Amino acid sequence: MINRILNLADNNLILCQRNGEWCGHGPILEQDIAITNITLDLLGQARLWYQYASTLMNVDNNSYSEDSLAYRRNEREFLNILMVELPKGNWGFTILRQYFFSQFQFLLYSRLKNSGDTTVAAIAEKSLKEISYHIKWSSEWVLRLGDGTDESHEKMQDALDDLWPYTGEMFIAANFENEDECNELKIEWLQKVSPLLEEATLNIPENTFMQTGGKSGIHTEHLGYLLAEMQYLQRAYPDAKW
Amino acid sequence: MLNGNIENINLLLGEICDPEIPVLTITDLGIVRKVFEENNLFIIQITPTYSGCPAMDMISMEIRMKLIENGIKNFKIETVLSPAWTTDWMSENGKKKLAEYGIAHPNKFNNVDAGPKECPQCHSANTILISNFGSTACKALYQCNDCKEPFDYFKCH
Ligand SMILES: [Zn+2]
Numbered sequence: 001m002i003n004r005i006l007n008l009a010d011n012n013l014i015l016c017q018r019n020g021e022w023c024g025h026g027p028i029l030e031q032d033i034a035i036t037n038i039t040l041d042l043l044g045q046a047r048l049w050y051q052y053a054s055t056l057m058n059v060d061n062n063s064y065s066e067d068s069l070a071y072r073r074n075e076r077e078f079l080n081i082l083m084v085e086l087p088k089g090n091w092g093f094t095i096l097r098q099y100f101f102s103q104f105q106f107l108l109y110s111r112l113k114n115s116g117d118t119t120v121a122a123i124a125e126k127s128l129k130e131i132s133y134h135i136k137w138s139s140e141w142v143l144r145l146g147d148g149t150d151e152s153h154e155k156m157q158d159a160l161d162d163l164w165p166y167t168g169e170m171f172i173a174a175n176f177e178n179e180d181e182c183n184e185l186k187i188e189w190l191q192k193v194s195p196l197l198e199e200a201t202l203n204i205p206e207n208t209f210m211q212t213g214g215k216s217g218i219h220t221e222h223l224g225y226l227l228a229e230m231q232y233l234q235r236a237y238p239d240a241k242w
Numbered sequence: 243m244l245n246g247n248i249e250n251i252n253l254l255l256g257e258i259c260d261p262e263i264p265v266l267t268i269t270d271l272g273i274v275r276k277v278f279e280e281n282n283l284f285i286i287q288i289t290p291t292y293s294g295c296p297a298m299d300m301i302s303m304e305i306r307m308k309l310i311e312n313g314i315k316n317f318k319i320e321t322v323l324s325p326a327w328t329t330d331w332m333s334e335n336g337k338k339k340l341a342e343y344g345i346a347h348p349n350k351f352n353n354v355d356a357g358p359k360e361c362p363q364c365h366s367a368n369t370i371l372i373s374n375f376g377s378t379a380c381k382a383l384y385q386c387n388d389c390k391e392p393f394d395y396f397k398c399h
Binding site: 030031033034037038039040041042043044045047048118119121122123125126127128129130133136137 | 290292293294295296322323324325326327372373374375376377378379383399
């Protein structure tokens with residue numbers, strides 16, 4: 001159960017850190033603001049999950065907090081999927097990853113909303129309203145760039161080729177997930193994603209080997225650098241507060 | 243005996259303004275969900291607008307300060323997430339104040355977001371969406387086709 005919550009929290013936090021790299025560097029001001037607002041939602045959701053995880057973990061004492069979970073765990077303790085830790089790439093890559101992730105989040109949280117655990121259900125319900133915007137925004141951009149100029153189309157197709165091997169991990173059950181549910185999610189996700197990619201004139205790569213490991217703590221070489229930057233302050237000055 | 247009473251606390255909460263939209267109070271926004279008494283404590287339940295809203299920590303702090311300043315010490319602030327906050331909870335008075343401040347208020351038609359009713363400057367209904375995300379997560383950016391003035395629209399949520 002705790003790993004389930006940490007996986008949800010870590011997915012959001014790590015993607016949030018990646019997207020945050022666009023702050024002040026977006027292609028135009030409005031879209032810079034859009035990606036950072038989406039990122040703020042992801043961070044808010046991550047905080048809710050970390051707060052809940054820390055209350056579950058604090059059985060004997062109060063040694064865990066949302067901050068300790070975000071800033072004091074090592075690479076191998078993070079349970080996020082690999083897709084979210086990949087470098088931000090170009091704008092097309094960021095957009096496509098956000099779309100894949102938001103669409104996955106929407107389907108997963110729609111299930112969690114019916115969880116018997118009232119805290120899980122409440123966080124999912126709250127987040128779903130925000131995720132709907134994220135899907136709307138990112139899917140519009142996938143279309144615009146995919147079915148855009150020759151150059152934007154080519155960049156989107158490259159992004160798709162690079163990202164696709166990392167999409168399988170969302171649906172390969174980890175020890176905190178149910179295999180049947182993962183299979184159902186995969187079918188539902190493909191039903192959503194495939195028509196949009198087709199409309200955006202993008203081709204899904206065939207016979208792709210799917211990368212895994214993130215959900216059991218085995219990460220790409222990129223996560224360590226990301227954590228080094230994100231955790232620096234709390235590592236150098238433990239318990240520093242605003 | 244508890245210092246203060248529920249009516250009095252509600253009045254005090256109605257004086258606290260949202261840090262990002264200072265014309266609205268937290269009660270106008272529907273952030274305060276419930277105030278009640280339990281085991282010699284006043285429980286103040288608040289709900290976040292958006293999960294990532296950076297104003298929430300500040301709002302908690304302002305509630306704390308306001309009550310303490312007014313001699314009320316036995317209280318606890320609780321965050322509730324469900325039911326999730328919706329702009330349907332915004333008071334009519336709040337909507338009026340928003341428009342006067344230059345932000346178009348949430349506008350629903352047949353239960354879906356219909357976009358701004360009118361430009362808050364010249365009241366023209368002829369407006370166009372510039373970006374789904376405005377200066378904060380809760381707003382979108384529009385422009386008036388008549389007076390050409392850009393303006394924020396508080397999205398339905
Ligand atoms: Zn106007």
